Amino acid sequence: MIRLVKDDLRPPGDPPKRHLLSVAGLTRDDVERLLGTARTFETSLERHVKKLPTLKGHLIVNLFYESSTRTSSSFELAAKRLSADTLNVKSTGSSVDKGESLKDTALTLGAYDPDVIVIRHPQIGAPQFVARVTEAHVVNAGDGKHQHPTQALLDLYTLRKEVGELDGLHVAIVGDVLHSRVARSLLQAFALVGIRATLVGPPALLPRELPAETSTDIGAILDADVVYVLRMQNERMEAGANFVPSLREYTARWGITPERLRPGQKVMHPGPMNRGVEIDPRIADSPDSLITTQVRSGLVVRMAVLYDVLTGGPVGVQALAAAEVA
């Protein structure tokens, strides 16, 4: 495991390259531009030829120190749909297994002159660190329990597509908020676009410092337009710590079942699901579940992110309104 020295944790002062490290670095205009670009990419996926030549000749490295299906595969496909070359490095089966530090791995991959490095790492700040030691544009695909910006963007995209106007929407985020980078990124993204959030879950898993209403009563989800279910993250719970008495107890009190939802209330989940724990299979498979749309949104939003970090995006941010493409 790499140990970061203090200097390396310093955020890069005015990075010369465009990175996507955190939702905190985005403005409302950035979000609108990214969602607009994603919308245009979505229309290109309706064609017979789904590939665009946009990033031909560019190299995109996917460096994953944690397991992932959705995020890594959608980044890979996003790069391929834009005609970029991809290099996928996973910690298992690579030199990381032999004890290579993040710095050396980053420098090694940096020697291939990649245009973008997409990184997922269990330690907070790893993407910032890679941005400092390499020349590449860096996209954070999840660092510890800190940030997962592309997940937040694809969730906004999904909400706009399936529910409509974001401003004034009310979303209940249910479950293990404490260990969730998704929740942290989402709350920042919600604040940018005017979505109200309520955090619901066991008291030990609801951090108090987050800017949202909290409730330990599952009944609080009834007020929300959309219920966002988080995964129970056993891998981030320290051994011996009892955040919840048991998974069965958690399910009994906070599991999302048809009985606890209003008819037609929409449900989201970032995946992977623990069916029967935080979410009832009847909900996961119901027409009110937006989970498949989230996965599909992930592809086009990640295409937009790769395009945007490399191009700087259009200035003036007259991002394409959804109506213009319809």
Next chain:
Amino acid sequence: MSTHAPVQGKSLLDADGLARTLSRIAHEIVEGNPSLDAVALVGIQTRGVPLARRLARLIEERAGVEPALGAVDITFYRDDVTVRGGEAPLSAQPVVRATQLDFPLDGRTVVLVDDVLYTGRTIRAAIDALFDYGRPARVQLAVLVDRGHRELPIRPDYVGKNLPTARGERIQVQLVEVDELDAVLLVGSPEEESR
């Protein structure tokens, strides 16, 4: 008309001149294409789109057949998407607009429509975009103004006006649909016309 123009420049075509020019292009398209129902007019975003719409209307008035109408955005097909190794792109990327081709391209004669033909790079990108949607039988090019300075072996089939220019100059086409008036101006700007 050019007195109303927000941009200072020498007027090359006023509203009447522009209307006459489009009418002539429409006539030439009808002449050049005996089977008009196989023709599709595809405007290149932004100003090629209203031009294509006007041409379609003129063709219908003249021949009684309204050709299919589409729009293509070339942003993702540009050859200058990124400046490799640079800190920031040299010029801002243009706003991404919609590509709409709601008809099968296969077997059709596609007439690409744009306002100004300059280096030819936009046309190259538009042709690439078209072929990702299908296989047209023939692709033709109609432009309101050809200002020269080609960098690629591309030539227009229908030209409204040939206007030899210096590289430092800029041709600005203004259309009611976008700019609230019809005019073609020559602007002596050092900034290059977007390609």
